[in-house]
Amino acid sequence: MHRRSKVLYGMLATALGIALTACGGNEGGGEGGKESPASQESAAKGESGKASPAVKVEWTPALTMGQPAPGLYEPGVSGGGKFQVAATKVVKGTQKQLKEGHYIDADRTLEGGTPYFVYVTYTLKEGKPSVVNSDLNSGAAILDENGEKAAERPVVHSGYGEGGCPVDQVYMGWDIGESRTQCSIYIAKTGSKQPARLAWSATATTADEFKKGASWAWVTQ
Structure with missing residues:
Protein backbone atom coordinates (compact mmCIF):
# COMPACT_ATOMS: atom_id res chain seq x y z
CA MET A 1 0.00 0.00 0.00
CA HIS A 2 2.88 2.35 0.75
CA ARG A 3 4.49 1.80 -2.68
CA ARG A 4 1.13 2.39 -4.38
CA SER A 5 0.76 5.75 -2.56
CA LYS A 6 4.12 6.93 -3.89
CA VAL A 7 3.16 6.02 -7.45
CA LEU A 8 -0.18 7.78 -7.11
CA TYR A 9 1.53 10.89 -5.67
CA GLY A 10 4.01 10.96 -8.60
CA MET A 11 1.18 10.73 -11.13
CA LEU A 12 -0.67 13.64 -9.45
CA ALA A 13 2.46 15.86 -9.44
CA THR A 14 3.07 15.18 -13.15
CA ALA A 15 -0.54 16.00 -14.02
CA LEU A 16 -0.36 19.21 -11.99
CA GLY A 17 2.83 20.28 -13.86
CA ILE A 18 1.20 19.69 -17.25
CA ALA A 19 -1.84 21.75 -16.21
CA LEU A 20 0.32 24.71 -15.08
CA THR A 21 2.27 24.68 -18.35
CA ALA A 22 -0.93 24.69 -20.38
CA CYS A 23 -2.16 27.73 -18.41
CA GLY A 24 1.02 29.71 -19.14
CA GLY A 25 3.14 29.19 -16.05
CA ASN A 26 5.97 31.30 -17.57
CA GLU A 27 4.65 34.89 -17.98
CA GLY A 28 5.24 36.46 -21.36
CA GLY A 29 5.72 33.10 -23.07
CA GLY A 30 9.52 33.51 -23.13
CA GLU A 31 12.32 31.68 -21.40
CA GLY A 32 12.79 32.54 -17.75
CA GLY A 33 9.62 34.69 -17.61
CA LYS A 34 10.99 37.19 -20.18
CA GLU A 35 9.22 38.46 -23.26
CA SER A 36 10.35 37.01 -26.56
CA PRO A 37 12.38 39.28 -28.91
CA ALA A 38 9.37 39.53 -31.22
CA SER A 39 7.15 40.70 -28.34
CA GLN A 40 9.73 43.28 -27.24
CA GLU A 41 10.03 44.64 -30.78
CA SER A 42 6.26 44.96 -31.09
CA ALA A 43 6.09 46.81 -27.78
CA ALA A 44 8.85 49.20 -28.86
CA LYS A 45 7.02 50.02 -32.08
CA GLY A 46 3.67 50.56 -30.34
CA GLU A 47 0.24 49.21 -31.10
CA SER A 48 0.35 50.40 -34.70
CA GLY A 49 3.45 48.33 -35.43
CA LYS A 50 5.35 51.40 -36.65
CA ALA A 51 8.56 52.77 -35.14
CA SER A 52 8.26 56.13 -33.35
CA PRO A 53 9.58 59.00 -35.50
CA ALA A 54 12.90 60.54 -34.45
CA VAL A 55 12.62 63.87 -32.66
CA LYS A 56 13.95 66.69 -34.84
CA VAL A 57 16.51 68.87 -33.11
CA GLU A 58 15.94 72.58 -33.72
CA TRP A 59 18.63 75.24 -33.77
CA THR A 60 19.20 77.33 -30.67
CA PRO A 61 18.53 81.06 -31.33
CA ALA A 62 21.22 82.52 -33.59
CA LEU A 63 23.72 84.99 -32.19
CA THR A 64 24.77 88.06 -34.17
CA MET A 65 28.36 88.49 -35.33
CA GLY A 66 30.43 89.96 -32.50
CA GLN A 67 28.02 88.75 -29.80
CA PRO A 68 29.74 86.46 -27.27
CA ALA A 69 28.38 82.96 -26.84
CA PRO A 70 26.72 82.34 -23.46
CA GLY A 71 28.89 80.59 -20.91
CA LEU A 72 32.61 79.86 -20.92
CA TYR A 73 34.43 77.13 -22.81
CA GLU A 74 37.53 75.08 -22.06
CA PRO A 75 38.92 73.80 -25.39
Missing part, protein backbone atom coordinates in the same frame (compact mmCIF):
# COMPACT_ATOMS: atom_id res chain seq x y z
CA GLY A 76 40.93 70.62 -25.12
CA VAL A 77 43.59 72.02 -27.44
CA SER A 78 44.41 74.85 -24.99
CA GLY A 79 45.46 72.53 -22.18
CA GLY A 80 43.40 74.50 -19.65
CA GLY A 81 41.76 77.87 -19.22
CA LYS A 82 38.17 78.94 -19.81
CA PHE A 83 37.36 81.30 -22.66
CA GLN A 84 34.61 83.61 -23.79
CA VAL A 85 34.05 82.94 -27.51
CA ALA A 86 32.68 85.36 -30.10
CA ALA A 87 32.61 84.94 -33.88
CA THR A 88 33.34 88.42 -35.20
CA LYS A 89 33.16 88.18 -38.99
CA VAL A 90 33.27 85.98 -42.08
CA VAL A 91 34.91 87.33 -45.23
CA LYS A 92 33.99 85.70 -48.53
CA GLY A 93 37.10 85.09 -50.61
CA THR A 94 37.77 84.82 -54.32
CA GLN A 95 38.90 82.21 -56.83
CA LYS A 96 42.16 84.14 -57.16
CA GLN A 97 42.89 83.68 -53.45
CA LEU A 98 42.03 80.01 -53.73
CA LYS A 99 44.56 79.57 -56.54
CA GLU A 100 47.26 81.77 -55.01
CA GLY A 101 47.06 79.77 -51.79
CA HIS A 102 47.76 76.57 -53.80
CA TYR A 103 44.73 74.89 -52.22
CA ILE A 104 43.57 73.57 -55.58
CA ASP A 105 47.05 72.18 -56.29
CA ALA A 106 46.81 70.15 -53.10
CA ASP A 107 43.19 69.05 -53.67
CA ARG A 108 41.67 69.18 -57.16
CA THR A 109 38.17 68.70 -55.73
CA LEU A 110 38.36 72.26 -54.41
CA GLU A 111 38.50 73.76 -57.90
CA GLY A 112 35.58 76.15 -58.35
CA GLY A 113 34.95 76.19 -54.59
CA THR A 114 34.33 79.24 -52.41
CA PRO A 115 36.82 80.29 -49.73
CA TYR A 116 35.66 81.90 -46.49
CA PHE A 117 37.94 83.58 -43.96
CA VAL A 118 36.49 83.05 -40.49
CA TYR A 119 37.43 85.32 -37.57
CA VAL A 120 36.74 84.29 -33.96
CA THR A 121 37.81 86.21 -30.84
CA TYR A 122 38.78 84.38 -27.64
CA THR A 123 39.01 86.09 -24.24
CA LEU A 124 40.62 84.23 -21.33
CA LYS A 125 38.37 84.50 -18.29
CA GLU A 126 39.61 81.80 -15.94
CA GLY A 127 42.60 79.52 -15.48
CA LYS A 128 45.86 79.27 -17.36
CA PRO A 129 46.31 77.53 -20.73
CA SER A 130 49.35 75.29 -20.93
CA VAL A 131 49.38 75.49 -24.75
CA VAL A 132 49.96 79.15 -25.49
CA ASN A 133 49.52 79.22 -29.29
CA SER A 134 46.80 76.59 -29.63
CA ASP A 135 44.48 76.28 -32.63
CA LEU A 136 41.29 77.46 -30.92
CA ASN A 137 39.50 77.77 -34.27
CA SER A 138 39.45 73.99 -34.49
CA GLY A 139 36.12 74.25 -32.64
CA ALA A 140 34.50 76.35 -35.39
CA ALA A 141 32.27 74.84 -38.09
CA ILE A 142 30.36 76.23 -41.08
CA LEU A 143 27.00 74.44 -41.24
CA ASP A 144 23.97 74.36 -43.51
CA GLU A 145 20.36 74.63 -42.28
CA ASN A 146 20.36 70.91 -41.38
CA GLY A 147 23.46 71.25 -39.22
CA GLU A 148 25.70 69.46 -41.72
CA LYS A 149 29.07 70.89 -42.72
CA ALA A 150 28.80 73.29 -45.66
CA ALA A 151 32.54 74.07 -45.82
CA GLU A 152 35.71 72.41 -44.54
CA ARG A 153 39.09 73.59 -43.38
CA PRO A 154 41.80 72.26 -45.71
CA VAL A 155 44.76 70.40 -44.28
CA VAL A 156 46.85 73.55 -44.65
CA HIS A 157 44.38 76.05 -43.26
CA SER A 158 46.38 79.21 -42.59
CA GLY A 159 44.56 81.33 -45.18
CA TYR A 160 47.52 83.72 -45.25
CA GLY A 161 47.72 85.94 -48.31
CA GLU A 162 46.61 89.26 -49.69
CA GLY A 163 43.05 89.91 -48.55
CA GLY A 164 43.00 86.70 -46.52
CA CYS A 165 43.97 85.90 -42.95
CA PRO A 166 46.76 87.92 -41.34
CA VAL A 167 49.85 86.04 -40.20
CA ASP A 168 49.37 84.79 -36.63
CA GLN A 169 51.42 86.36 -33.88
CA VAL A 170 53.53 84.17 -31.62
CA TYR A 171 52.68 84.59 -27.93
CA MET A 172 54.62 83.75 -24.77
CA GLY A 173 51.60 83.34 -22.48
CA TRP A 174 48.00 84.27 -21.66
CA ASP A 175 46.80 86.87 -19.15
CA ILE A 176 43.33 86.85 -17.60
CA GLY A 177 41.14 89.24 -19.59
CA GLU A 178 43.36 89.09 -22.68
CA SER A 179 41.61 88.72 -26.05
CA ARG A 180 43.02 87.29 -29.27
CA THR A 181 41.40 86.89 -32.67
CA GLN A 182 42.20 83.87 -34.79
CA CYS A 183 41.47 83.60 -38.50
CA SER A 184 41.15 80.40 -40.53
CA ILE A 185 40.17 79.60 -44.10
CA TYR A 186 37.23 77.31 -44.86
CA ILE A 187 36.40 76.16 -48.38
CA ALA A 188 32.97 75.18 -49.68
CA LYS A 189 33.17 72.82 -52.63
CA THR A 190 31.13 73.41 -55.77
CA GLY A 191 27.57 72.22 -55.21
CA SER A 192 27.73 72.50 -51.42
CA LYS A 193 24.61 73.64 -49.63
CA GLN A 194 24.32 77.29 -48.62
CA PRO A 195 25.85 77.99 -45.18
CA ALA A 196 23.32 78.95 -42.51
CA ARG A 197 25.34 79.13 -39.28
CA LEU A 198 28.85 79.55 -38.02
CA ALA A 199 28.93 77.28 -34.97
CA TRP A 200 31.54 76.81 -32.27
CA SER A 201 31.90 73.98 -29.76
CA ALA A 202 34.65 72.42 -27.70
CA THR A 203 33.00 68.98 -27.80
CA ALA A 204 30.34 68.70 -30.54
CA THR A 205 30.87 66.17 -33.34
CA THR A 206 27.37 65.61 -34.75
CA ALA A 207 24.85 67.93 -36.41
CA ASP A 208 22.45 67.66 -33.46
CA GLU A 209 25.19 68.51 -30.96
CA PHE A 210 26.20 71.60 -32.94
CA LYS A 211 22.54 72.66 -33.22
CA LYS A 212 22.17 72.61 -29.44
CA GLY A 213 25.27 74.76 -28.90
CA ALA A 214 26.38 78.28 -29.75
CA SER A 215 26.08 79.49 -33.35
CA TRP A 216 25.97 82.76 -35.25
CA ALA A 217 23.66 83.71 -38.11
CA TRP A 218 25.54 83.42 -41.41
CA VAL A 219 26.59 86.84 -42.66
CA THR A 220 29.57 87.49 -44.93
CA GLN A 221 31.52 90.60 -45.82
Whole structure:
Protein backbone atom coordinates (compact mmCIF):
# COMPACT_ATOMS: atom_id res chain seq x y z
CA MET A 1 0.00 0.00 0.00
CA HIS A 2 2.88 2.35 0.75
CA ARG A 3 4.49 1.80 -2.68
CA ARG A 4 1.13 2.39 -4.38
CA SER A 5 0.76 5.75 -2.56
CA LYS A 6 4.12 6.93 -3.89
CA VAL A 7 3.16 6.02 -7.45
CA LEU A 8 -0.18 7.78 -7.11
CA TYR A 9 1.53 10.89 -5.67
CA GLY A 10 4.01 10.96 -8.60
CA MET A 11 1.18 10.73 -11.13
CA LEU A 12 -0.67 13.64 -9.45
CA ALA A 13 2.46 15.86 -9.44
CA THR A 14 3.07 15.18 -13.15
CA ALA A 15 -0.54 16.00 -14.02
CA LEU A 16 -0.36 19.21 -11.99
CA GLY A 17 2.83 20.28 -13.86
CA ILE A 18 1.20 19.69 -17.25
CA ALA A 19 -1.84 21.75 -16.21
CA LEU A 20 0.32 24.71 -15.08
CA THR A 21 2.27 24.68 -18.35
CA ALA A 22 -0.93 24.69 -20.38
CA CYS A 23 -2.16 27.73 -18.41
CA GLY A 24 1.02 29.71 -19.14
CA GLY A 25 3.14 29.19 -16.05
CA ASN A 26 5.97 31.30 -17.57
CA GLU A 27 4.65 34.89 -17.98
CA GLY A 28 5.24 36.46 -21.36
CA GLY A 29 5.72 33.10 -23.07
CA GLY A 30 9.52 33.51 -23.13
CA GLU A 31 12.32 31.68 -21.40
CA GLY A 32 12.79 32.54 -17.75
CA GLY A 33 9.62 34.69 -17.61
CA LYS A 34 10.99 37.19 -20.18
CA GLU A 35 9.22 38.46 -23.26
CA SER A 36 10.35 37.01 -26.56
CA PRO A 37 12.38 39.28 -28.91
CA ALA A 38 9.37 39.53 -31.22
CA SER A 39 7.15 40.70 -28.34
CA GLN A 40 9.73 43.28 -27.24
CA GLU A 41 10.03 44.64 -30.78
CA SER A 42 6.26 44.96 -31.09
CA ALA A 43 6.09 46.81 -27.78
CA ALA A 44 8.85 49.20 -28.86
CA LYS A 45 7.02 50.02 -32.08
CA GLY A 46 3.67 50.56 -30.34
CA GLU A 47 0.24 49.21 -31.10
CA SER A 48 0.35 50.40 -34.70
CA GLY A 49 3.45 48.33 -35.43
CA LYS A 50 5.35 51.40 -36.65
CA ALA A 51 8.56 52.77 -35.14
CA SER A 52 8.26 56.13 -33.35
CA PRO A 53 9.58 59.00 -35.50
CA ALA A 54 12.90 60.54 -34.45
CA VAL A 55 12.62 63.87 -32.66
CA LYS A 56 13.95 66.69 -34.84
CA VAL A 57 16.51 68.87 -33.11
CA GLU A 58 15.94 72.58 -33.72
CA TRP A 59 18.63 75.24 -33.77
CA THR A 60 19.20 77.33 -30.67
CA PRO A 61 18.53 81.06 -31.33
CA ALA A 62 21.22 82.52 -33.59
CA LEU A 63 23.72 84.99 -32.19
CA THR A 64 24.77 88.06 -34.17
CA MET A 65 28.36 88.49 -35.33
CA GLY A 66 30.43 89.96 -32.50
CA GLN A 67 28.02 88.75 -29.80
CA PRO A 68 29.74 86.46 -27.27
CA ALA A 69 28.38 82.96 -26.84
CA PRO A 70 26.72 82.34 -23.46
CA GLY A 71 28.89 80.59 -20.91
CA LEU A 72 32.61 79.86 -20.92
CA TYR A 73 34.43 77.13 -22.81
CA GLU A 74 37.53 75.08 -22.06
CA PRO A 75 38.92 73.80 -25.39
CA GLY A 76 40.93 70.62 -25.12
CA VAL A 77 43.59 72.02 -27.44
CA SER A 78 44.41 74.85 -24.99
CA GLY A 79 45.46 72.53 -22.18
CA GLY A 80 43.40 74.50 -19.65
CA GLY A 81 41.76 77.87 -19.22
CA LYS A 82 38.17 78.94 -19.81
CA PHE A 83 37.36 81.30 -22.66
CA GLN A 84 34.61 83.61 -23.79
CA VAL A 85 34.05 82.94 -27.51
CA ALA A 86 32.68 85.36 -30.10
CA ALA A 87 32.61 84.94 -33.88
CA THR A 88 33.34 88.42 -35.20
CA LYS A 89 33.16 88.18 -38.99
CA VAL A 90 33.27 85.98 -42.08
CA VAL A 91 34.91 87.33 -45.23
CA LYS A 92 33.99 85.70 -48.53
CA GLY A 93 37.10 85.09 -50.61
CA THR A 94 37.77 84.82 -54.32
CA GLN A 95 38.90 82.21 -56.83
CA LYS A 96 42.16 84.14 -57.16
CA GLN A 97 42.89 83.68 -53.45
CA LEU A 98 42.03 80.01 -53.73
CA LYS A 99 44.56 79.57 -56.54
CA GLU A 100 47.26 81.77 -55.01
CA GLY A 101 47.06 79.77 -51.79
CA HIS A 102 47.76 76.57 -53.80
CA TYR A 103 44.73 74.89 -52.22
CA ILE A 104 43.57 73.57 -55.58
CA ASP A 105 47.05 72.18 -56.29
CA ALA A 106 46.81 70.15 -53.10
CA ASP A 107 43.19 69.05 -53.67
CA ARG A 108 41.67 69.18 -57.16
CA THR A 109 38.17 68.70 -55.73
CA LEU A 110 38.36 72.26 -54.41
CA GLU A 111 38.50 73.76 -57.90
CA GLY A 112 35.58 76.15 -58.35
CA GLY A 113 34.95 76.19 -54.59
CA THR A 114 34.33 79.24 -52.41
CA PRO A 115 36.82 80.29 -49.73
CA TYR A 116 35.66 81.90 -46.49
CA PHE A 117 37.94 83.58 -43.96
CA VAL A 118 36.49 83.05 -40.49
CA TYR A 119 37.43 85.32 -37.57
CA VAL A 120 36.74 84.29 -33.96
CA THR A 121 37.81 86.21 -30.84
CA TYR A 122 38.78 84.38 -27.64
CA THR A 123 39.01 86.09 -24.24
CA LEU A 124 40.62 84.23 -21.33
CA LYS A 125 38.37 84.50 -18.29
CA GLU A 126 39.61 81.80 -15.94
CA GLY A 127 42.60 79.52 -15.48
CA LYS A 128 45.86 79.27 -17.36
CA PRO A 129 46.31 77.53 -20.73
CA SER A 130 49.35 75.29 -20.93
CA VAL A 131 49.38 75.49 -24.75
CA VAL A 132 49.96 79.15 -25.49
CA ASN A 133 49.52 79.22 -29.29
CA SER A 134 46.80 76.59 -29.63
CA ASP A 135 44.48 76.28 -32.63
CA LEU A 136 41.29 77.46 -30.92
CA ASN A 137 39.50 77.77 -34.27
CA SER A 138 39.45 73.99 -34.49
CA GLY A 139 36.12 74.25 -32.64
CA ALA A 140 34.50 76.35 -35.39
CA ALA A 141 32.27 74.84 -38.09
CA ILE A 142 30.36 76.23 -41.08
CA LEU A 143 27.00 74.44 -41.24
CA ASP A 144 23.97 74.36 -43.51
CA GLU A 145 20.36 74.63 -42.28
CA ASN A 146 20.36 70.91 -41.38
CA GLY A 147 23.46 71.25 -39.22
CA GLU A 148 25.70 69.46 -41.72
CA LYS A 149 29.07 70.89 -42.72
CA ALA A 150 28.80 73.29 -45.66
CA ALA A 151 32.54 74.07 -45.82
CA GLU A 152 35.71 72.41 -44.54
CA ARG A 153 39.09 73.59 -43.38
CA PRO A 154 41.80 72.26 -45.71
CA VAL A 155 44.76 70.40 -44.28
CA VAL A 156 46.85 73.55 -44.65
CA HIS A 157 44.38 76.05 -43.26
CA SER A 158 46.38 79.21 -42.59
CA GLY A 159 44.56 81.33 -45.18
CA TYR A 160 47.52 83.72 -45.25
CA GLY A 161 47.72 85.94 -48.31
CA GLU A 162 46.61 89.26 -49.69
CA GLY A 163 43.05 89.91 -48.55
CA GLY A 164 43.00 86.70 -46.52
CA CYS A 165 43.97 85.90 -42.95
CA PRO A 166 46.76 87.92 -41.34
CA VAL A 167 49.85 86.04 -40.20
CA ASP A 168 49.37 84.79 -36.63
CA GLN A 169 51.42 86.36 -33.88
CA VAL A 170 53.53 84.17 -31.62
CA TYR A 171 52.68 84.59 -27.93
CA MET A 172 54.62 83.75 -24.77
CA GLY A 173 51.60 83.34 -22.48
CA TRP A 174 48.00 84.27 -21.66
CA ASP A 175 46.80 86.87 -19.15
CA ILE A 176 43.33 86.85 -17.60
CA GLY A 177 41.14 89.24 -19.59
CA GLU A 178 43.36 89.09 -22.68
CA SER A 179 41.61 88.72 -26.05
CA ARG A 180 43.02 87.29 -29.27
CA THR A 181 41.40 86.89 -32.67
CA GLN A 182 42.20 83.87 -34.79
CA CYS A 183 41.47 83.60 -38.50
CA SER A 184 41.15 80.40 -40.53
CA ILE A 185 40.17 79.60 -44.10
CA TYR A 186 37.23 77.31 -44.86
CA ILE A 187 36.40 76.16 -48.38
CA ALA A 188 32.97 75.18 -49.68
CA LYS A 189 33.17 72.82 -52.63
CA THR A 190 31.13 73.41 -55.77
CA GLY A 191 27.57 72.22 -55.21
CA SER A 192 27.73 72.50 -51.42
CA LYS A 193 24.61 73.64 -49.63
CA GLN A 194 24.32 77.29 -48.62
CA PRO A 195 25.85 77.99 -45.18
CA ALA A 196 23.32 78.95 -42.51
CA ARG A 197 25.34 79.13 -39.28
CA LEU A 198 28.85 79.55 -38.02
CA ALA A 199 28.93 77.28 -34.97
CA TRP A 200 31.54 76.81 -32.27
CA SER A 201 31.90 73.98 -29.76
CA ALA A 202 34.65 72.42 -27.70
CA THR A 203 33.00 68.98 -27.80
CA ALA A 204 30.34 68.70 -30.54
CA THR A 205 30.87 66.17 -33.34
CA THR A 206 27.37 65.61 -34.75
CA ALA A 207 24.85 67.93 -36.41
CA ASP A 208 22.45 67.66 -33.46
CA GLU A 209 25.19 68.51 -30.96
CA PHE A 210 26.20 71.60 -32.94
CA LYS A 211 22.54 72.66 -33.22
CA LYS A 212 22.17 72.61 -29.44
CA GLY A 213 25.27 74.76 -28.90
CA ALA A 214 26.38 78.28 -29.75
CA SER A 215 26.08 79.49 -33.35
CA TRP A 216 25.97 82.76 -35.25
CA ALA A 217 23.66 83.71 -38.11
CA TRP A 218 25.54 83.42 -41.41
CA VAL A 219 26.59 86.84 -42.66
CA THR A 220 29.57 87.49 -44.93
CA GLN A 221 31.52 90.60 -45.82
